[in-house]
């Protein structure tokens with residue numbers, strides 16, 4: 292059976308680097324959405340908590356329920372109000388007009404649209420919204436950068452806008468609130484404001500900065516092997532034709548497991564340098580026989596480059612049913 296290993300030492304090391312940059316573990320909101328970027332939220336959560344992080348962000352309520360035993364503070368990023376919000380969770384208020392649809396006393400972090408134009412209240416409508424919050428329990432406010440990986444003019448403009456929003460909110464409320472704007476790339480490129488938390492996703496797993504260590508390795512196991520004679524093809528359409536006699540093996544991982552489908556064209560290499568041979572099947576691929584198990588990748592960047600996408604997408608697609616093992 293194919294499997295994923297999660298290197299707990301590497302994960303703890305990454306968290307320590309991140310905490311050092313952010314000013315402590317209590318400054319971190321670890322983003323655990325989509326099964327912790329495909330890694331395995333349930334397995335990593337106890338480690339994250341033991342390191343001293345007590346705040347995570349997830350996509351929806353079902354992800355929040357999976358993690359509720361581990362963390363006191365769980366921010367749900369993509370929620371549509373139902374009137375049945377759980378008093379334990381914190382909900383992002385993404386759409387000002389839905390304010391009245393939340394249950395009374397719901398814990399809220401206000402999303403501020405500082406120029407990404409994806410979600411949240413803009414600066415012009417902020418003061419008015421703050422007056423209308425009524426019986427919602429405002430605990431914080433946050434924004435998201437559209438180009439923190441480039442630190443271009445838009446990043447500095449958004450920073451200024453968020454600073455203005457913080458002042459407006461502080462003037463309007465007497466409570467001490469939590470503010471956060473930095474994500475992974477902002478933390479490793481910019482200077483984090485002292486009065487903020489930061490939301491870190493990808494860097495936890497060793498991507499985005501050369502100083503960090505990759506946490507995930509993906510393995511497949513051998514189903515069968517055979518001798519391919521010169522001139523024989525392999526897989527659907529026989530797109531790969533052997534130019535010499537070759538011992539090939541079929542391994543138990545395919546596009547149904549969340550891999551991008553290799554169509555037999557171009558050189559897609561496994562971690563040991565061997566190439567995939569022929570088109571990938573739904574549940575398997577073939578390559579030169581490399582023993583009982585093979586590491587498919589330990590660096591999602593190689594697959595991301597090949598498929599012209601970003602490492603996030605390669606990782607997050609890894610099917611939750613692949614067995615995860617902590618090492």
Ligand SMILES: *Cc1c(COP(=O)(O)O)cnc(C)c1O
Nearest residue numbers: 322435474475476490491492493
């Ligand atoms: C996914 C997400 C993050 C984390 O982004 P990274 O680039 O992985 O650090 C932070 N904030 C919000 C709102 C997100 O949706």
